[in-house]
Amino acid sequence: MSQATLKIYRYNPEEDAKPHYDTFTLEVEPEDRILDTLEHIKGYIDGSLSFRRSCAHGVCGSDAMRINGHSRLACKVLVKDLDAGEILIEPLLGLPVLKDLIVDLTPFFDHYKEIMPYLVNNDPPPEKERLQSEAERARFDDTTKCILCAACTTACPPFWSNRRYVGPAAIVNAHRFIFDSRDQGTAERLEVLARPDGVWRCRTVFNCTEACPRGIRITKAIAEVKHAIETGDLTTFVTPVEEE
Amino acid sequence: MTQTHEFEVIIVGGGGAGLMAAMYASQGAKTAVISKLYPSRSHTGAAQGGIGAALGNSEEDHAEWHTFDTVKGSDYLGDQDAIEFMCLEAVQSVYDLEHMGLPFSRTPDGRIAQRYFGGHTNNVTGKPVMRSCYAADRTGHMILQTLYQQCIKNGIRFFDEYHVMDLLIENGAVAGVVAYELATGELHVFRAKAVIIATGGYGRIWEITSNAYSFTGDGVALTLRRGIPAEDMEFFQFHPTGILRLGILITEAVRGEGGVLINDKGERFMERYASHVKDLASRDVVSRAMYLEMREGRGIGGKRYLYLDVRPDTVNKYAEADGRTRPDGSLYRVTAQEILSKIPDITDFCRTYLGVDPVKDPIPVQPTAHYAMGGIPTDKLGRVVVDENNTVLPGLYAAGEVACVSVHGANRLGTNSLVDLIVFGKHAGIDAAKYAQGASLQPLPDDPTAYTQETIHKLMTGDGSEKVAEITRDLRAMMFDHVGVFRIEEGLKEAQVKLEELKERYQHVCVRDQSKQYNTELTNTWELGNLLDLAQAVTVAALARTESRGAHAREDYPKRDDANWLKHSLAWMKDGQIVLGYKPVTITKYQPKERVY
Known part of the structure; x- marks a missing residue:
């Protein structure tokens, strides 16, 4: 177990005039998928964090997002794959953001x-x-x-x-x-x-x-x-x- | 503001069965597909190894052999008329998929390639037969893509990211469904003459599962709440080879290509449990053998996992020992390159999640909750039947994993899930359109969204003393311990008590996100309610069945008991409790006998 800090893009069109970032710190295993960390945040820290996911092993294509600036599936990136330091999570670029990490497809x-x-x-x-x-x-x-x-x-x-x-x-x-x-x-x-x-x-x-x-x-x-x-x-x- | 839509046929679910139904229903009726996911995200896409059909492209095979293997695989609980129908239809269905553009892998002479799979045999020699038609190790992905492509070509109407929450029945017939639009949080009423439910399974009630987050049994839970029974819920398949801890599926095709299961002592232990077909015995048999090995302390390092070994040296060693040959009679030998070309996705999963290269290292695996044999009772045209006498509920259909025809009985053979969803998706679509042509829309109830609104309101205004994530975690761990591969009365009774507690805790959850758009906290919470209902049906049906058959293995009743239990269970939900009934199994050609692999 070690600690990881995730800085996550947040935007709720019903409340926010413009997007902002929230930072979460949590216990992680090196083998945890980034999706696991998002699930943990949603389940235990902030239920309103919104993202799509389904199969969780890289075959359904639901959880594409930007991780440290790169378009990735959150279920195919493990914590240990990333450089140490804050993990930056943002929605895909070039499509309208509907809420948090959910874009208009x-x-x-x-x-x-x-x-x-x-x-x-x-x-x-x-x-x-x-x-x-x-x-x-x-x-x-x-x-x-x-x-x-x-x-x-x-x-x-x-x-x-x-x-x-x-x-x-x-x-x-x-x-x-x-x-x-x-x-x-x-x-x-x-x-x-x-x-x-x-x-x-x-x-x-x-x-x-x-x-x-x-x-x-x-x-x-x-x-x-x-x-x-x-x-x-x-x-x-x-x-x-x-x-x- | 609730919008109301009118269609002739509504299909709930955009996976293989739903899309197949849509293609055929739309030929004769105004049709729409409602799916909580974009259809291409559906779990059909995770199927890997192949679709079974007796094409005989590489060696002799017959639909009759496929039929018998399926009956035997079902431990004689499958309905033989439906199984025969499915296995005959499978052949044309695979050609249909090819004609639609499915990029099957090919034989050297350009035909659809086929491979070995568990439980599929030459009925004369008893040896494995190449029956599984495949597209590398992404056959389900190619089926899903091909069907979605064809739906686009045919202009099928889709409502993507709409979560169906209620089924409307009036005058004893289907009136429509109520759906929650994720993008807006609005409710929609879809009036329809016929509704086809194709929402898939519910493996998410177990801790280790190959199933997607979205596999929450929405369809079965929906019909249970509306007084329709669920059939054979005690039968849930644990696939032998899930990736350690994560449960991600490693296709049986790995063993079809020559991979073997190995214990801590380096033994190929399946020789002791299934002397004829060994690692290609059916899934229930292999998963139980793995549990017994681990219980005897022969898990790797004494832990609760084993190795799946598909390294070329291992494959060649055991192929030689088995006297395995290629269709041309030459000795079966493989290179690392050949293995990688047959299982590219598996290789990628192993590298990504385990840091393991399958042609250089053995893969750590454990049984993983995989497939619901039970579900909404239907006949072979996909019509939902609601009692012991198989009375049809007019206008209601189900197809795919959500349904129980029953073709899988107590244990499904590998490749038959894809056969099921293609064959019965098609026939449900055809029959629903035919029914719709002669039926009229039922009136809507006075307040069609009342139940849905009330339930959502309750979830959003609870006292919040309990967390959905914690209940979900506890449910899954408890079910894996007590209602898993092996079951026993004490454990099942404890599970019942625990489920009561979990359901009570669920009364205290609260959705904190009060927004309308993409409120996935609300849908997650709703789905947990479905999982709890289904876990209860599974547990009660499992406790009642005092025998071992297929995937239902009772340690206190280790033998199959045809005299008392050669029958399907039906579970009704009444005032929050499960009430059981039973109906007979259809037996045509094959009398039950002992099942040996």
């Missing part, structure tokens, strides 16, 4: 829906499964991992400055279908992404890749989509410079 899901995030295939389905080789399946494996937590999009400087930009998460989900050998909606998706608020807003900052709790190589996926728009080529693998 409507713009995020609207962008997701814009890129037609579903399989398009107008052929009558075969009696059994459609065939797909292991290599074809592997082509888009990475982008099937997305849990729509919004950590990437809200870590993206172009998105901060222009909320009309579809953002990395939407492009990841477009990639998941563009490179799926069973899909027939590529032309339409690429058209959406070629618009001014589409993929070209990306400045290859790599913040999205750094933020993704699922380890998706987002900047690479975006580069592949850009390449597909420019050349119509869906087969070449593109690795952006800088990436290890």
Whole structure:
């Protein structure tokens, strides 16, 4: 057991003219998740502290927030993962704050829906499964991992400055279908992404890749989509410079 | 100000069963999904290892074998007509998912890949069979995503972050639901001809659980309060391999890929408990074996956990000892790279939460409360049946973990939860739309939100001498001790007394946050009320059943007792007390016999 101090962004629109920070000090174990510390505060110190959470092990995407300035899932960061000293907890950037750590996800899901995030295939389905080789399946494996937590999009400087930009998460989900050998909606998706608020807003900052709790190589996926728009080529693998 | 909405079919819950129901109901009726979470946050997304269906893509398999394995897995408490229906429908349902775009892992010839899972066997040889259709170790995630994508494609109407708090029944039929909008704190009345409840399970009543915070049994608690019984509540599955202390699920697929359980002496102890299929025995059998090992002092370092070992050397050693081969007849051998490619998420969990690399170190595990076999009684079309005679309540449906068809009986086989929610979600959706076409809206009661308002008011004005977090903690610890893997009369009786105390303490909680917007303190407090009711139903049903069957293991009654107990329990809530009744099990082809793995 040791002590940890959390400095947490607070905003209750029914009471506060503007946001402020509250500081809480509590006993923690090094293996505690940041979510555990928030649960402890809510349960024992201040019941009004508001945040979303559900699965608590990094697969549902509810508890994305900024931890020491980085977009993270609170259930995937342990106390021991952070440098000693005060832990700063804030809502995701770039989306309106509704209360404390809860942001309005409507713009995020609207962008997701814009890129037609579903399989398009107008052929009558075969009696059994459609065939797909292991290599074809592997082509888009990475982008099937997305849990729509919004950590990437809200870590993206172009998105901060222009909320009309579809953002990395939407492009990841477009990639998941563009490179799926069973899909027939590529032309339409690429058209959406070629618009001014589409993929070209990306400045290859790599913040999205750094933020993704699922380890998706987002900047690479975006580069592949850009390449597909420019050349119509869906087969070449593109690795952006800088990436290890 | 309460808003009133009108739909033909309302679905409560946006997980696998709810979304599947929505897709099919919306084809014939004006439909909406109400969910307390964004649908993509639902717990279906945490399912890992696969969905069972006898596609026979890698070796011979038959829906009949899947049926028998499920009947046997259920310890003969599953209804055999429903099980047969589910296992036949499973095959087409998996193809349907593939056609919707689900990115299944593939075989070398491009078909859906399948793997071994506990309790699934070749009925001729008794050996494990590859029946679990998978997408790496995130099959549930891919099902949830695919169904959500299809709902977007089909323009399904969603009410996200609305918490359903009451079910309205008028003239003996469904009239609608009352929901609390998290963003505003306003109540909404949803009138509907049919309501499909798909809210999932209630593992949060146990201290160590694989279940999400939101798995608080809202649906079963809702119907219990409205006079509808809950079926087979004494049967709750403890999954053998939860991450030590946290309970996070480590899929059975780890053992399907060759991983083994090891005790402190380095023994593969499952050989002694299930000599044929060993580590791939069904979950109740493995969890009990683990408890017995730990009780004998053979937990790691004498403590209450064991090792799950999936290091390549260990896998290859035991695969050779078992004479395990690949479909082409060659010896089964794996490399670290192959293991990592099959279980990437598990690898990530182990590294994040344990600092352990599963191909280099064994994983410390303990049984974790995982799945409710019991729930709202339904028939195989998802219609809720409310008594011993299976009388249908017109317009009310349930599907997925919240429901008890019963296809899982006393113990669910791995992969069958996903089969259940796809098959019965679909049929509940189809039948609800059909019902709605021939039904009219029931009138609303005079004050439809009265119960909800009164309860919220009470929670927000209590004397505050008790804390929700403390009651929750005490409830979960107590249930894990007394109503866990093993049960005994003294413990169950003590649990009953403790539950009375906890319910009394709950009368003294107070929600301090008085704001309207995103008052999650209020919803947490409401959910605790649900958990307390369900814990009571589980405990009373467990005390009454003086036999051991499937997941219900009584130390004082260690044998299955078909003469007296081959029957489903029904638990009603009457004036705060649980009253039990029973109804027969449907047996068609398979007469009960001793269950050996």
